[in-house]
Amino acid sequence: MASLDKTFQRLTFLFLGFLGFFSFSAEAATKQYQFDIQVKNVSRLCHAKPIVTVNGRFPGPTIYVREGDRVLVNVTNHAKYNMSIHWHGLKQYRNGWADGPAYITQCPIQTGSSYTYDFNVTGQRGTLWWHAHILWLRATVYGAIVIMPKQGTPFPFPQPYGETEIILGEWWNVDVEEVVKKGNNMGLPPNTSDAHTINGKPGPLFPCSEKHTFAMEVEQGKTYLLRIINAALNDELFFAIAGHNLTVVEVDAVYTKPFTTQSILIAPGQTTNVLVQAYQAPGRYFMAARPFMDVPLAVDNKTATAILQYRGIPNTVLPLLAQLPASNDSAFALSYNKKLRSLNSPRFPANVPLKVDRKLFYTVGFGKDSCPTCVNGTRLVASLNNISFEMPHIGLLQAHYFNIKGVFRTDFPDRPPTPFNYTGAPLTASLGTLTGTRLSKIAFNSTVELVLQDTNLLTVESHPFHLHGYNFFVVGTDIGNFNPSKDPAKFNLVDPVERNTVGVPTGGWTAIRFRADNPGVWFMHCHLELHTGWGLKTAFVVEDGPGSDQTVLPPPKDLPPC
Template sequence: MLLLAIGIVLALAQGVQAGVTRHYNFTIQSHKVSKLCSTKHIISVNRKFPGPTIHLDEGDRVVVKVTNRVPHNMTIHWHGVRQLRSAWFDGPAYITQCPIQPNQTFTYNFTVTEQRGTLWWHAHINWLRATVHGAFIIHPKPGLGYPFPKPEKEVPLVFSEWWKSDVFKVVKQALGTGGGPNISDAFTINGKPGPLYNCSSQDVFVLNALPGKTYLLRLVNAVLNTELFFAIANHTLTVVEADAGYVKPFNTNVVVIAPGQTMNLLVTANQAPGRYFMAAHSYESGQNVTFDNTTVTAIFQYQQASSSSPPVLPPLPFFNDTKPVTAFNNKLRKLATPEDPIAVPQTVDQHLFFTVGLAVENCPPGASNKTCQGPNGGRFAASVNNITFTVPTTAILQAHYFNTPGVYSTDFPFSPLVKFNYTGPSLKNLNSINGTRTKVAVLPYGANVELILQDTSIVTTESHPIHLHGYNFYVVGTGFGNYNSSLASTFNLVDPPERNTIGVPVGGWAALRFKTDNPGAWFMHCHLEIHQSWGLDTAFIVNNGKGPSQSLQPPPADLPKC
């Protein structure tokens, strides 16, 4: 007791307080919204698009009661929150929980441990994250500051989309025809398309800036299927964080952010007073891919500027220019200070090699041509190690915890079942799918894992933003072409960036390392929503370690049932 009291006194003396519990109520509901000359009902949280921003301090407990008032199943995923021993609250439908059914409630209850920065939350079922999403901001513990000068103001910038059509119909049409999906009608920044679109001259987000002051922009890419370039006209951006991990600050004129990723930037109002566009448009690395090639804008406005002066538009890279993407990502390095230590595994216990990419399934015998509109008269599919993932009807975590048979198999291959020249030019007729199944990979607690993600060119090489639930990982290497083991000598084991979502380079590979210190069932998938729907997914089961502190907690009493 004396030691405990001394510890509390010391913590208070240093300005570090114990975490508090923060309560939120989320009501999922439909409401009418008008944009781009159209009016439609959208599904959102608390009638907000984007949804409410959650603010908390590192170490706080978060309690969110979610009430579903729409005729669709629902889940909420807390993207990037590690959910240490609390996988029940991670949120992907049929992976860690059965969905919240209409007119039902579920309370997410978890503690944010050893994390700070910008993350986000979103629906994790049936493309509903198109409108059900919001920022999740973790401030440093009270008394602790940032590793950079305190900004004048912190401003979330959430990139998303406006769809005149129903996203349910979009994915249903794509899966029904076997072809690609239709695209959205506009990108948005904080729910506003900006003045470059028709009928949106007044629907624009404006950041009012004081001359000489520095602002922290918290970027979230909630777009369904598109990576983005972002810039502010005439202003230099300083990157200080990626995926809620501090990085060594560097200056840039353009930022690259993939779906699922978050990023913190500093910008100083040091130009002539005026109005400057903050602008974003697509980075699309795949060939012959239909995408939204429009530009979304918001305004960075000096307070002395006339509201009638025309804003300046920043130059952005061409939509398929991979060079600035590579240059930007190569600059990311973890801060790696005593206050923000690094723990990249120096040795490896388990080597994994996963191919990721699109594929084509042959048209089933007797099927209508209307259902086989993919390449070569087939149907689009996607796979990891030649396996197209099938979402079960019972949550994998529940089946694992209660030893329920028949929900999944544990024989997911640790290397591709079909080996070939993964980035070769002549793969159009190769059918690399080796079954559509619910397979998972089982890993022991406490293992140092190295995972190589290899893009493939069966349909087209493409940058794939791969998100791993339950873990951060260190990106120790990336490159183009086919990976081989000799490239391990080039890995950065000193200050690699720590992320939860990695854009695997187009026609290339990414090497990740992490330690399996979080038991549970953890989804890994492409954050391009259509690729996830086509099966570019898999899951890990990490077994319990020794004792309660290394074991999954019991499920909550109100866990939804399938």
């Protein structure tokens, strides 16, 4: 852990894949990291295939930094796909050039090219993660970011004896990009994943996977910190450990009021830190993860498992099974999320905006569009306020910074053009979905309240929304239609949970608040990759402030061209 005691860290990523490779090496002021460049074949569920990886590793390497560090990540792409990397949850103040979403803050890194992400870690500590932000490549291109507090700053909870990262993911037995292409040609959702994984491994409940099981060894009587990340593309997941309670102490790199639960719910993009006390009888206990799905949609519903193993217990001892909520347990999901509260201590206050300058109301909907080239003659689309986002061909931040005309419009509506009974009887047709690259312009330092409302257009479904460049406070959530005359009175404006990715419940709504103090172009999208691909996304153009330190920084010289 000597690499944590630094003021500067240099990291290098090289991407490897089907026709090439990725590599990762790191160099810090106090320690040098070396990683081999290699083509990686990975075997899961009796299948071996080459996948796009970082350093030939799946999941990719963990980045360890300390609050206040500067980080440089040099990415060289030798995969056959264009590439970009998003540092999920890092605020990137004035520095959208390092944020990573392809065609939003940068053009992708083309095969054979490099780009250096250069950013500071300011005012954040905890667990975040990095992942590919183009196509569906984050299926295998992801890893953890661990931000330690400044030297001499303790955790606001008991110091754990040890810690580990637990990354939940999905696995396809074939090239996931070919799966997506086939679904698009049909005008249907792509096939679901073949398995879920814990740290890249499905666990012993799958055939041929005895050696593909992650195991964590613990000592009886000790307390451990698990840094849990949901890197799955399309599934919210329950997670539990047989015989052990979980004490939640942090979400999305923000400390929370601790509470104890038998299971957690974690959406794609979210992180959750929990304390686990190894106080049970020495043995082997299953960790388990499986999807939460409260509507009848196709999903890989298989359970991934790993093992919590007490020191000295032989591998021949059968693990105890973990008890997870039912896959459709909406009551648990709603109750669990309402237990999340900001710590709101003198050292870690919850600075909730009490006065709102701009109120936004966005509806989430699905529809079908004509598609003459699709086998079915139609294709599925998703929209916010009836607008399905069309990706540009150059980076939106570049177009904004250099005032390039015709790339996007800033007339995204503050509310839906056609109000209706959003969660009433199912509607089988769209409301005439529009497509376009339409953004919302936000005044610098203004306070924003955004209500995200699920609708019953084609189907209701839960949606985890991620806002780039910001944290926000989740001031309210419930089932049914949002009532602007009654529901705000029930908002929590004292200690609401602060995070960067929030779930909108099935057939319900979620309200968030944030201060627009980070100038630039910031993506907001559903973190279900399926829905993002259908257009469930938009972006905010946050204007520059009056001060010299309140404007977007100039772009780096090696910004990738389109």
